[in-house]
Amino acid sequence: ARGQGWMLTPVVQIVEEAIVLAVAEPAPNAFVQPTFTTTGTVASKDPLASLTVNGMAATVDGLDWSAQITLAEGPGILTAKAIDTLGRSAVVEFGLTADGTPPLVAILFPEMDELVTSSEVEVEAILFDAVSAVDPGSVQALWDGTDRTDELTVTADAVTGILTAEDGVHTLDILASDLAGNLASASSTFWVYTTTVEAVALIGPEGGRVEVTDPDSPLAGAFVHFPDGAFVEDTVVSVAIAAGVDPAAGPPPGAGVSPAAKIETSSD
The missing domain is CATH 2.60.40.10 (Immunoglobulins)
Structure with a gap:
């Protein structure tokens, strides 16, 4: 009425989002297996008609959802889309890289x-x-x-x-x-093998040779050859100077190896 000092207050209508959709895993730009499970949350004012990820139906349990999807190796896109019964929709989309190859x-x-x-x-x-x-x-x-x-x-x-x-x-x-x-x-x-010797070699079942190649060794040039089948497993063969024997002594008559050479073997 006139003179009563009425104040007109405008009516404000707060329109909330019809659908709130979020992806929890994986994170944007993450590296993933080609086939992986993605999870997230969804809240809707009205019942949902569908929730899909890359076109595949997601499993919705209350506010939570999950889906298993497959991407081709390399860069790809994840697209999550929710639609309510009134046709309103929400979309979350970002890039990923699928990597199924071991380093x-x-x-x-x-x-x-x-x-x-x-x-x-x-x-x-x-x-x-x-x-x-x-x-x-x-x-x-x-x-x-x-x-x-x-x-x-x-x-x-x-x-x-x-x-x-x-x-x-x-x-x-x-x-x-x-x-x-x-x-x-x-x-x-x-x-x-850290024992000090004149020569050492790893000889396998296929045979091999251990030779003293140090020109300053008293046994320089001495070698031992092992034929195929001499050992049934990998064996360390070492040549050392025998204690109490003159390194300059040559092999006795009828012997092929100097008595100064001590040959030892060890295997696993």
Whole structure:
């Protein structure tokens, strides 16, 4: 009424989003396996008519949803779409990279069946992944089954360093995963032999030869040949100077090896 001082307040209608759709896993631009499970949440004012991921129906349980999808190797797109019974929709879309190929792991040192004559063993391995990259945090260096990764330098490209070892047969395993979780490994079994001798060699069942090549050795030029089948397994053969024998003494009549040469063998 006139003179009563009425104040007209505008009516504000708060229109909330009809559908709130979110993807929890994987994250945008992540590296994934070609076939993986994606999860998320959805809230809708009205009942949902459908929720799909890359065209495949998702399983909805309350506010949570999940779906298993497959992407081709390489860059791809994840598209999650929810539609309610009134035809309103919400879409979440982002890029991913599918990687189903394990990385390359190769041990350069010590080589398989190598004979290492030092207690300090050089370790070098290369790591490579063509699609994603090697995850340095996944790399393990197992020495005879014991984790010695912390003693080495690890990057996304290589494992390097020095490990100390006792004489005997040892196995080094390098394990690594890429950013998509693909696991690869490499293994090398070798000998460590640090006893001071004139010559040493690793002789396998196929036979071989151990020879003193040091020109300053009293036994320079001496060698021992082992034919095929002489050993049934890899065997370390060493030639040393026998105690109490004149190294300059030649072989006695009818003997083919100098008495100054002491030949020893050891196998695993």
